[in-house]
Amino acid sequence: MSELLGGRLDFGTVVPLPLEEEIKHSYLDYAMSVIVGRAxxxxxxxxxxxxxxxxxxxxxxxxxxxxxxxxxxxxxxxxxxxxxxxxxxxxxxxxxxxxxxxxxxxxxxxxxxxxxxxxxxxxxxxxxxxxxxxxxxxxxxxxxxxxxxxxxxxxxxxxxxxxxxxxRIPNLLVNGSTGIAVGMATNIPPHNLTEVADALCYMLDHEDVELGELLHFLPGPDFPTGGEILGRDGIVEAYRTGRGRISVRGKTHVEDVKRGKKAIVITEIPYMVNKTNLIEAIVRGVQEKHLDGITDIRDESDRRGLRIVLEVNRDMDSQVALRQLYSRTQLQTTYGVINLALVDGQPRELPLLEMLKVFLSHRRNVVRRRTAYRLRKAEARAHIVEGLLKALDIIEEVIAVVRGSKDPNEARQGLTDRLGFSEPQAQAILDMRLQRLTGLERHKLEEEYAQLLGDIEMYRSILANPKVLDGVVKEEIEDVKARFGNPRRTEILDAMEDVSMEDLIPEKEIVVVLSRDNYLRRMMLEEYRLQNRGGKGVKGATPKEEDEISLVTVTTTHRDLFLFTTKGRVFAIRGHMIPQPRSGKGKPVSSFISLEEDEKVVALRDSRLSGARFVFFITRQGVAKRMPVTELENITRAGRRVLSLDSGDAIARVRCTSGEEDLLFVTASGQALRVPENEFRPLGRQARGVRGIRLDEGDVVVGCDVVQAGTDLLLINEKGLGKRTPFEEFTPHHRGGGGVRAMRLGAKTGLLVGSWGAAEKDEILLISNRGRMVRLAAEDIPILSREATGPIVVRLDEGDEVADASIIRAEEEEEE
Missing domain, CATH: 3.90.199.10 (Topoisomerase II, domain 5)
Known part of the structure; x- marks a missing residue:
């Protein structure tokens, strides 16, 4: 070899590379190959x-x-x-x-x-x-x-x-996917085709769709093996972020068997659970005494379906045995959702909205390209048919040109030069059979030409108009749904898991507090004993200076709490889900609900809406809106938009009404306006609302109360002074007025914190910026005229001010 190379070895260009760099690049190339090309x-x-x-x-x-x-x-x-x-x-x-x-x-x-x-x-x-x-x-x-x-x-x-x-089917959602790549994995659950199709059609009809709206059409995964999904929180989290944990359990029922014994019969098991492994785990649990009371196990599955029979000892409660199976075997599992897929060749975790949008974008592109292809074909064919029809009209001249030509090329040239046909038309005429000269064949050509012109017009309208294009996409989705859709197999349980949790949690009244830096916590209402007017209260928390109290309300551990935000959205969370810290300020509200940038919670409201027909909103800038209470049904942690707000405006108060009541608006500077509710026509969720009260410059709305018999208007200012004033002192006016004075204010009183309708037997929970809480009886606060300021109802430390108040209704305590 050395002789062939002139006595020296030639290895070409040698590039020295650090081993670490070469391994890094090679491994990254391998990882991307697995991610994109395999997993x-x-x-x-x-x-x-x-x-x-x-x-x-x-x-x-x-x-x-x-x-x-x-x-x-x-x-x-x-x-x-x-x-x-x-x-x-x-x-x-x-x-x-x-x-x-x-x-x-x-x-x-x-x-x-x-x-x-x-x-x-x-x-x-x-x-x-x-x-x-x-x-x-x-x-x-x-x-x-x-x-x-x-x-x-x-x-x-x-x-x-x-x-x-x-x-034509949204396969990523319908069949899901499972795969392990390098440093990442995907685990997308399957869904019901009918539900996914309905969600896609709704998105095509509505441009600005929110997750809460889609959950009405697509409530959750639908596994091929059936089973039950426990609760919706994991589903909402997975749909919102692309990741979540869903609890899935098999379907069971209890049957009576011989000699008074009972048997647990398993008819469906969680998705991806091996039936043999499940039975072996149950047998092992019985042998190792992890599972009590099971005396016999039989697999009676056949071609008609799955059936595992577990006989239970007479002394054993079958429900207790079932709970043991759920907690100690794969009869109940957690499905970890990871919606990881390739978008433009890059791996991305996709929320539900993004997954649906990617599919719709793909279908639009497919229909657009297919239509362009069909348009080209139709135009080319129409050109040919047009030439054939023209040839039939001048058939004698065509025949003369063809007969007078010595070869096909000369005939084709003659047709184009002398008779004005194009090259494709000329070739089609030369290829035409004599039977095309019959009247029937001419009629067929005319019908084909008319059909082609109609198709061309349709194709052009699809390409020119996005709405028409979306109509084609929607029509094809509905066609697939009609032909292949079938009923849901997996049942989603709202109550089962929640009820079992709540059975362990006594229903008690709680105080829910939101701090100014958006931390949420709860405390037991019973901790705050009733005090006389002028008391200093008890310490509800020890917030830092930047963690002063923003909002407070009273609800129960078993009720939903509505959270209204600055951007006009509302979320619902269960009372017992809110943390009750022994010390500290709770959890960020963003860990419960998904807030957009610069979005804050501005109102807390107990979800108890018995007898109410409308929800009334008043913003800090005086914009009012009345909305049917049905718009708040089935709200979850995913949220729903209920009010369109002007820039810089926010919700001030939320009230429930019957539809035939008067409302009293109160501003921070002490003005009040009473307006009949029927002056505000009902509006939908996307509407902005109308002017409720005219405000002076710098003034804002701090109160909105329903005028009811047996209640008075409670007013509290920043320095802890307060009074009750009969609603009768405020005469009704039209909406949009400036109102009348409700309380005389000055430097020693500060601005009004808010107003509340309170009855004699009600109680009031006041909270200060520094976490001081006072619970007192409404009857201890004197009834005074509109012009009065009122006495001190809560004594505050120097520099402290009243932050908010909440009414504890007497009738609710009686029902409890």
Whole structure:
């Protein structure tokens, strides 16, 4: 060798590289190859590359749902030889999973033979089984031959393969996906096709859609094995952020068996749980005394469905045994949702809204490209048909030109030069058969031409008008829903888990406090004993200077609490979910609800709305709105928008009304305006509202109270002075007025903190900025005229001020 190289060795250009850098780059290249090319699905069609290649190979083999089955080995060979040069077992396992009705909510492959079982049995060898595309699987490939998707070279650059499928079904959500990449993983649960289709259609009809609205159509995952989902908080969190934990349990019931014994019968198990492993775990738990009272275990599953029978000892409560099964076996599991998928080739964790938007964007693109393709074809064909019709009109001249030509090229040239036909038209005329000269054939050409012109107009309208395009997308989604949709299998339980939790938590009245830096906490109301007017109260918290009290309300551990925000949204959380710290300031409100940037909670409201027909809002700038109470039904932690606000404005008060009452607006400077409720017509959630009270410059609304018989207007100012004034002293006026004086204010009183309607038997809970709380009887506060200021109702430390107050209704305590 050295002689051939002139006595020296030549290794070419040598580039020295640090080993650490080379390993880093090589590992990153490998990681991205696994992430993009193997483990993660594309957000558009919900498929990994191997799944996409299997489905496309089956289409090329002609294995449609109404054609004969072919051996699985042939599909595997076609896929491996043309598109996926990897292990045949990996390809076969992929195809088998696409055919398993216990793995896929909607199988994309129709398998014949043993494709595995829920017991964990593997599929039979590929030489024994047969397969074809399912009808739904074909929908994944519909219109793939109409330039609807991008194509790329296969592994040896000898063929082209689709980089994504047109996918008329939202497969990423409908069938979910599971995969482990390098440093990341995906675990997307399956959903019901009907529900996903309804959510997509709603998004097409409404531009600004919020998560809370979509939950009405898409309440949660729908597993192929059924089961029950416990609670909605995990679902909302997963849909909001892309990650969440969902508790899933199997379906059971209790049956009477021989000699007075009872048996727990399991008919559905959680998704991805192996039935054999579950039974073995139960047997092991009985042997090791983790599970009590189970005397016999039988697997009675057959082709009609799953059935596991657990006989229970006569002395054992079957419900106690069932709770042990839930807590100590996989009969109840936690499904960790990770909505990780590829968007533009990059891995991203996707909230529900983003997943639906990606699919809709993909479908719009597919329909747009398909329409452009069909338009080109239709225009080309219309051009040909137009030429044929023209030729029939001047057939003698055409025949003369053709007969007078010595060869086809001269005839084609003569038709274009002398008769004005284009090259394609001339060729079509030369290819035309003599039967086209009959009257019937001419009629067919005229019908075809009219149809083509109609199609061309339709295609152009689709491409020119996004609304028309969305209409086509919606129509196709509804068609898929009508043909393949089926009822939900997994039941979502609102009450079961919550009730069991609340059974352990006594229903007690609580004080919920929100600090100025948005920390939420609760305390027991009973801790604050009734005091006489002028008392100093007890310490409710020891907030830092920047953590002064902002809002306070009274509710119970079993009720929902509505939280209204500066941006006109409302959220609901259960009372017992709010922390009760022995010390400290609680938890950030953002850990319970999803707040946007610069969005803050401005009102807390007990969800008890018995007898109310409307919810009334008044903003700090005096804008008022009356909304039907039905708009607040089924609100969750996902939230819902209920009021459109002007820039810089915020909700001041929220009240519930019957529809036939008067409302009294009160401002910080002590002005009050009484207005009949019917002056405000009911408005929907997106409406802004109308002027309720005219404000002087710098003044803001701090109170809004329903005028009711047996109640008086309670007014408290910043320095702790207060009074009650009869509502009769305020005569009704039209909305938009400036009002009359409600309290005489000065430097020693400060501004009004708020106003509240209070009855003689009610109690008042006052809280100061520094956390001092006073609970006193309403009857201890004197009734005075509008012009009066009132006596001291709470003594404050120097520098402290009243932050808020809440009314403890006497009738609610009696009901409790």
């Amino acid at each position: 993660l699905p594309d957000a558009r069609d919900g498929l990994k590359p191997v799944q996409r290649r299997v489905l496309y190979a089956m289409l090329e083999l002609g294995l449609r749902h109404n054609q004969a089955y072919k051996k699985s080995a042939r599909v595997v060979g076609e896929t491996m030889g043309k598109y996926h040069p990897h292990s045949d077992s990996a390809i076969y396992d992929t195809m088998a999973r696409l055919a398993q009705d216990f793995s896929m909510r909607y199988p994309l492959v129709d398998g014949q033979g043993n494709f595995g079982s829920i017991d964990g049995d593997p599929p039979a060898a590929m030489r024994y089984t047969e397969a074809r595309l399912s009808a739904l699987g074909e929908e994944m490939l519909e219109n793939i031959d109409e330039e609807t998707v991008d194509w790329g070279p296969n592994f040896d650059d000898s063929l082209k393969e689709p980089l994504v499928l047109p996918s």
